[in-house]
Amino acid sequence: xxxxxxxxxxxxxxxxxxxxxxxRGLQLVEGQPVGLVLGSGLNSLAEAIExxxxxxxxxxxxxxxxxxxxxxGRLIVGQLxxxxxxxxxxxxxxxxxxxxxxxxxxxxxxxxxxxxxxxxTNAAGGVNxxxxxxxxxxxxxxxxxxxxxxxxxxxxxxxxxxxxxxxxMTHTYARSLRKAALASAQELRITLRQGVxxxxxxxxxxxxxxxxxxxxxxxxxxxxxxxxxALVAVHAGIEVLGISTITNVAVDQLDSDxxxxxxxxxxxxxxxxxxxxxxxxxxxxxx
Numbered sequence: 001x002x003x004x005x006x007x008x009x010x011x012x013x014x015x016x017x018x019x020x021x022x023x024r025g026l027q028l029v030e031g032q033p034v035g036l037v038l039g040s041g042l043n044s045l046a047e048a049i050e051x052x053x054x055x056x057x058x059x060x061x062x063x064x065x066x067x068x069x070x071x072x073g074r075l076i077v078g079q080l081x082x083x084x085x086x087x088x089x090x091x092x093x094x095x096x097x098x099x100x101x102x103x104x105x106x107x108x109x110x111x112x113x114x115x116x117x118x119x120x121t122n123a124a125g126g127v128n129x130x131x132x133x134x135x136x137x138x139x140x141x142x143x144x145x146x147x148x149x150x151x152x153x154x155x156x157x158x159x160x161x162x163x164x165x166x167x168x169m170t171h172t173y174a175r176s177l178r179k180a181a182l183a184s185a186q187e188l189r190i191t192l193r194q195g196v197x198x199x200x201x202x203x204x205x206x207x208x209x210x211x212x213x214x215x216x217x218x219x220x221x222x223x224x225x226x227x228x229x230a231l232v233a234v235h236a237g238i239e240v241l242g243i244s245t246i247t248n249v250a251v252d253q254l255d256s257d258x259x260x261x262x263x264x265x266x267x268x269x270x271x272x273x274x275x276x277x278x279x280x281x282x283x284x285x286x287x
Contacts, residue, residue, distance in 0.1 A: 004101055005062065005108075007161050012061045013105075014112035017086075021077040024053040026084060028077070031116040034284060035107070035238070036080075036087040037229060039122035039245070045277050046089045052078030057090075060109075064102045066090040075106070081284035086110055093224055094146065095203035100153035104232040108162060111236040117177065117287060118233045119280060120242045124221035125206065125250035127214050128195055133249055134272055136192050136279065137221055138181050139173055139242030143198040143214075144227045151201070153228045154235055163235035172234055177241035177283070184282035190275055195220025197244055199227035211252040222250060241283065245272045 018028055038045055046052075057063045057073045066073035074089040092103045110118065126135065144152070158165040185192035198214050200206070202224035206214070214222055221244050230240050 004156060005105060007159070009062045010105070010108045010112050013063060013109045016060055017055060017075060017077065017109065017113060020053050020055050024051055024077070026051070026053060026077050028084065028086075028114045030114040033084045033086050033110075033113060033115045034287065035110040035115040035118040035233075036085050036280075037091050037118070037120045038087065038089055039091065039225060045121075045273055045280070046072075046074075046076050046087055048277050048281070049076050049078040049080050049085060049087060052076045062105060064092050064098055064105065066092060067096050081281040083284045083287065085284075086113055086115055091225055091229070093203075094151065094201045095224060100151055100155070100228055103228050104153045107229050107232045107238070108159075108236060111162060111233075111238060115238060117174075117239045117241070118229070119283070120226050120229055120240060121276065122197075122223050122226045122242075122244050123247040124197060124223035124244040125211075125248050126220075126246040127198070127211060127222050127250050128193075128220040129215075131193060131195075131220065131246050131249065133246055135246040136185075136190065136272065136276060137197075137244040137246055138178060138192050138194045139197045139226070139244060140178065140194050141196045142172065142227050142230065142242075143196060143217065143219055144231070146199055146201050147227065147231070153232050163237060167235045169231070169234060172230055172240060173242050174239040177239055177287075180283050180286040181241060181243065181279070184279055184286060188278055188282060190279055192279070193220075197226060197242065198222040200224060206250055208252050211250040214250075215252070221246060243276070243279070245276060
């Protein structure tokens with residue numbers, strides 16, 4: 001599959017999803033649907049979506065296939081907290097061998113489906129020493145190490161149907177949505193930390209030296225996703241909210257007996273789902 005797509009490819013995929021949603025009587029009106037991307041260990045959140053039409057990624061024209069553990073590979077259109085949502089039950093990563101264009105293909109399809117706001121969730125390692133496994137972190141900004149090294153989804157010919165050549169990323173994570181998340185967390189008495197998310201390519205977890213470096217340059221959490229999707233969404237005029245589940249504490253000492261594992265990430269992510277579901281439902285009601 002080529003990593004470069006034109007408007008025809010995005011529209012073909014969007015038309016397929018729209019037709020399937022119409023079978024359930026789900027109308028995707030411009031600006032009303034909310035996009036939702038579920039990270040590792042968070043797939044069961046999709047069970048809260050009502051009246052859902054579920055489409056396997058393999059059925060959708062030009063969609064990649066999800067190969068990461070804990071990513072089901074399904075697009076779900078339905079109702080959550082009274083809002084129409086278009087939810088990705090599993091995402092795509094660089095470490096799977098996909099290009100930047102393939103990773104972010106679904107975000108532009110969401111735009112063509114009328115999505116105006118996007119909630120990105122992920123599993124992340126805690127770099128801030130105050131963080132503990134099971135914490136939720138509101139992403140206020142990010143460090144795009146992969147993009148700064150040249151792997152940016154906006155590289156190549158600009159797609160003027162979506163946005164400008166040089167989009168500003170000063171306010172990547174929308175202030176209004178961050179306020180809604182903080183207010184919802186306070187209402188539910190959920191501790192919602194705030195921090196900067198560092199994006200690395202993976203698939204290996206970080207070395208202790210890398211963890212110490214990330215902390216030094218201002219990262220609070222580290223993961224292998226989210227940022228490419230946020231960039232493409234902002235470029236397309238979609239407001240973004242990002243929430244990380246801190247599934248493990250990143251190891252910063254060479255001789256530590258602790259070892260980060262994918263199993264730990266999945267297990268912790270699963271335990272946080274009820275809390276995250278309650279938070280996202282409250283945020284959707286405030287939108």
